Amino acid sequence: MVTDSTDVLDATFHALSHPTRRAMLATLADGVERSVGELAAPFDVSLAASSKHLKVLEAAGLIERRVVGRTHSVRIDASPLAEVADWTEAFRACWEPTFARLDGVLEEMKRHRKARRDR
Amino acid sequence: MVTDSTDVLDATFHALSHPTRRAMLATLADGVERSVGELAAPFDVSLAASSKHLKVLEAAGLIERRVVGRTHSVRIDASPLAEVADWTEAFRACWEPTFARLDGVLEEMKRHRKARRDR
DNA sequence: CGAATCCGTAACCATGTGGTTGAATATCGC
């Protein structure tokens, strides 16, 4: 069965469907906090448009905002991506139908299980 | 660097942002071909609306259509999901810092601390 | 204090989305 937390996935997939928002997330992927202005700089749109994009990301729970003085400091919260990964992985057999990587996958599962056990 | 084939990911993420379309894909995940009517049956919308959903999935390359007689037979093509998986996996370290890619994460933390120190 | 900076909000516009209903097209069964 393919599980589906509709609300989360709706918002997350929608947030990821725009290249500007994906690029912003990619920028934040190093874990460093950045201001709205810093995040908007690489893109050829107004600050207001960038602000809207960040609001979409925030609504999806993909970023968190910390207001410090007059600047809004933004950092990534990638936890919704875990659901995306889970959802997508459920289809892996559909695009990788051969058993070529079966060994690797089994190894992966063992390590994953061990890691979970050791946690 | 987080790679990004914009066009594919735009269309794919958008296609996945609607629960009905995700459910249709999930239905097709077993690899069995189904007619438009069969796919539309579980949902409380008109056939025309379902047809539109399928067109979105088709535009994203997530399904393929084979017209046989008067029925359109639809099957999954999950290959765009591979890109989604790749894109998402690049962020795994962001939500699973405990054991996934531990080395990378440690490096990340060092840089992060340095960045904070240098600020 | 006053000016500059960082950022959000409001109003606006063009276009897209998700839904409907109703008609058109093509095929199957009789």
Next chain:
DNA sequence: GCGATATTCAACCACATGGTTACGGATTCG
């Protein structure tokens, strides 16, 4: 050929999206 079936297409509607410009609210700097 005729009626039923499967599906798309077209027109319409309410609303969301992505963009703009203009303004306002804090906050920092001089």
